[in-house]
Amino acid sequence: MSKSEYDAVVVGSGPNGLSAAIVLARAGLSVVVLEARPTIGGGTRSAELTLPGFVHDIGSAIHPLAAGSPLFQSLPLSEYGLEFIYPPIAAAHPFDGGTAAILAGSVADTARTLGADEETYRRLFEPLVRHWPGLAPDVLGPLRFPDHPIDLAQFGLNALLPATQLARRFKTTEARGLLAGMAAHAIQPLTNLTTAAIALVLMTVGHQRGWPMPKGGSQQIADALASYFRSLGGRIEVDRPVRTLADLPKTRAVLFDLSPKQLLSIAGDRFSAFYRKQLERYRYGPGIFKVDWALDGPIPFAAADCDRASTIHLGGTLEEIVMAEQQTYDGQHPDQPYTLLAQQSRFDPSRAPAGKHTAWAYCHVPNGSTVDMTDRIERQVERFAPGFRDRILARATMNTAQVEAWNPNYVGGDINSGIIDIGQLYTRPTLSLTPYRTSEPGLFICSSATPPGGGVHGMCGYQAARVVLRDSFGLATPVVLTNR
16 A cells, blocks of 8 residues: 555545545645545445446435535535436325325425324424424534534423334324335334434435435435535545555554444544543444345336335334334344335436336345345335236345445445444443544544444534544534535
8 A cells, every 4th residue: 555645544434424525625635535445435335246237326225315415515516517406296105005104395285284283293293394404504413512402402301202202293104104104214113212313314315305316326425426526626546455554554544434343343443441442342233134136127016106206115004013022122033124225217217228117116124134134025016006016027135144245334234334223322432422422533434333324425524523523633614514
């Protein structure tokens, strides 16, 4: 490895690593990003997994948090090839019998579909959507005194609740199921405190910005970030694994876009005993089992609204989803797993040959599971889309071990890089007011194991880079996010 000197080195080229690198480069620092794989992107990579011409998102697929990210909104990513496609409906939640609840463009549009819960839905989400531009930096950051304390307090009163308790405000099966499908993105029992938060954030961002997909695949997010970073003078080196600190160039600061497990392996002997013990106690949550399909035609959903949505939550009623997520957390494999499905090719023809389609789905499984969930996932799709299996041309699957091998940040298949429950909501990865700082001066962590956690938004990297600027370079002026 070149021993050239840099002001800062970023290890890992996921969205958080690239975001941190951009913030540092914008401040005038010389920065290099080291990526162990031959392709950049971390969880935002795409490839032909099944048949030639069928482009699949290996990791993340639909990006409400990217669209709503205060950092990404401040960057000229469209000038570097990133184009988002916005389906007519952000997400759909089908039920038996051919009906579906939907997350539509506006609060009013969604509320009108919920019958007796129309007014309850409006009262819950209208203030959140109205205040979200000011709330977003506080919600998507570490624990600190907020810029908008009253608005954040009002958000927190609902966000701290278990999703099951928030759902009690609704009367209809449709509203309760829609909320449960959103909350299940938390990948933990919906009876846990704070599980309402992920539902509130995803639905608010959906009303604010929609749930888009990048044209051509999620790889385009990483490529746009990388291209902008290079335009600032940054350097990226692929096929450059970092196994020890000796593998690094000379530098004043190192930011690791890695899990605590990897960080311990690389630099554990440099940390204090107390900090090292906290990393060793860091908890990972359930993993995922993923399936990608090449299809001979679009998925034949019974509910017409599903044809207009990029994201489909397959789980049925609130009670079914609560049971499936609890079973998974308890180490079981549900017969009817809550399944997240994306159908990108309905809205992005570049993903498949003419007349053909792709689909992407995963369900939650116990951490480290090697059980093949293909049949259970496909039965769940067939339940709401009779005839689906007849359209399968090819499939590719990944169990938790394969997910971790593809991206070592996903320990045991945990795509959030650590469970985000009440015990780790603001103690990721350690109990600290500055969780991006390690016990060793000059070494920092910027992965989704830090606040605000999982999702393609770059805010972990942004927040970590601000700490680096202050600690290692004495630049006290914060980097200001400005909407473009």
